[in-house]
Amino acid sequence: MKKYRIQEIHGNLYYILSEDYKERRLAVLRGKMRIKQNEHPSKIPFRNPCCVGDYVLVSEPGYGQSHPVIEEILPRKNMLLRASPEEIHNIGSNLxxxxxxxxLKEPDLRTGFIDRFLIACYNGNVEPVIFFSKCDLLDPSNEDDIYFVRQSLYYLNFVPWVYWDNLTAPSQKNQFDVILKEIGFNYHLKSLNDFLSDFREGTILLAGQSGTGKSTLTNLIIGKPLQKTRETSKTTGKGKHTTTTSSLFSVNERLILIDTPGIKEWGLAHLTKKEIYESYPEWKDRVGTCKFRNCEHISNIEGCKIQEAIKENLLPVWRKENLEHILQSLDYYERIKPGDYKKPTGRFYNKPF
Ligand SMILES: Nc1nc2c(ncn2[C@@H]2O[C@H](COP(=O)(O)OP(=O)(O)O)[C@@H](O)[C@H]2O)c(=O)[nH]1
Ligand SMILES: [Mg+2]
Ligand SMILES: [Zn+2]
Incomplete structure (x- = not known):
């Protein structure tokens, strides 16, 4: 059997790449492996037992078969997930x-999305990076814009990799610099050039809501325009380029990118409230110091160090609000969970190869 890496998944068909990323083949999955989808502790089924980024062992097609067969998924270093109560989307693995x-603008900064992304990363054992784009669109006379900048700077407290730039005319971010000066922020911030030199190798996943500049950044990383940006598609009149599934490709021998579809809402239905509370770096040193060893941190029982931290305002108001929203969405999931949510259909239940 030979080792390959999953490049793209289309229902029950898998594009796989050879170890040097040069050979691409279409493969199917060994029947017995399709059953493994229910293995997540949340009991929510995986959309697919495989994940883009997985290393797999593949056998050649037997007599009468037309595709090589994925026999085994090799142990994953990590995996990034998002989930609705119906299914878990595995977005990328071995990252x-x-x-x-x-x-920061157009679409305007939504920190709730960032917080959900960070929670998903911490729980998937994935190292997060944040790239703030469209710094040129900020207006120093607009209070909202100044607030967006302040919020973005907050993530420097615990995310070691944060960048700010204008992607359409890199390093033209005068407006942004004016705001920084106005709020008295004098430290060096990393920009696009730093980003490009920090991430020259490894497997790097790119995620974001649509319209934020993901394709533009991808093109800057590759050094030539492969990905259509929104503007291009507008002028050709072909409609917006939309990716519907993750896709892996090699920029060169050392750098592998995984492009993901524009995500509207990063669902966290696969996580418990305890896991969510414990993802907040602000009280990292207090996790595990609660009075009860298996504290769920949800009640105000005396001795819960997490609830104490919340009362002490260790989170800024907006991050606390985001947390409350996230926890509320889990309550909502709880209500619709009991037994009768719809099973994923069509994908690999109905099809003998
Ligand atoms: N002003 C400004 N526009 C940008 C920036 N980054 C991307 N854009 C524009 O925003 C639009 C969406 O960008 P695109 O890369 O297609 O976003 P995607 O949907 O995330 O892939 C395009 O018109 C880009 O030219 C930026 O930093 N500043
Ligand atoms: Mg795009
Ligand atoms: Zn607790």
Whole structure:
């Protein structure tokens, strides 16, 4: 059997790449492996037992078969997930970094999305990176814009990899610099050039809501325009380029990118409230110091160090609000969970190869 890496998944068909990323083949999955989908502790089924980025062992097609067969998924270093109560989307595996591209304007900064991404990364054992784009669109006379900048700077407290730039005319971020000066922020911030030199190798996943500049950043990494940006598609009149599934490709021998579809809402239905509370770096040193060893941190029982931290305002108000929203969404999931959510259909239940 030979080792390959999963490049793209289309239902029950898998594009796989050879170890040097040069040979691409279409493979199917050994029947017995399709059953493994229910293995997540949340009991929510995986959309697919395999994940883009997986290393797999593959056998050649037997007599009468037309495709090589994936026999085994090799142990994963990590995996990034998002989930609704119906299914878990495995977005990418064996990642060195997951980069979230977030625009400060158009669409306007939504920190709730960043917080969900970080929670997903911490729980998937993935190292997060945040790239703030569209710094040029900020207006120093607009209070909201100044607030967006302040919020973005907050992530420097615990995310070691954060970048700010304008992607369409790199390093033209005068407006942004004016705001920094106005709020008295004098430290060096990393920009696109730093990003390009920091991430020259490994497997790097790019995620973000659509319109934030993901394709533009991808093109800057590759050094030539492969990915259509929104503007291009507008002028050709062909409609917006939309990716619907993750896709892996090699930029060169050392750098592998995983492009993901524009995500609207990063669902966290696969996590427990305890796991969510414990993902907050602000009280990292207090996790495990609660009075009860298996504290769920949800009640105000005396001795819960997490609830104490919340009362002490260790989170800024907006991050606390984001946390409350996330926890509320889990309550909502709880209500619709009991027994009767719809099973994923069509994908690999109905088809003998
Ligand atoms: N002003 C400004 N526009 C940008 C920036 N980054 C991307 N854009 C524009 O935003 C639009 C969406 O970008 P695109 O890369 O297609 O976003 P995607 O949907 O995340 O792939 C395009 O018109 C880009 O030219 C930026 O930093 N500043
Ligand atoms: Mg795009
Ligand atoms: Zn507790």
């Amino acid at each position: 060195d970094f997951a980069v979230l591209i977030v625009s």
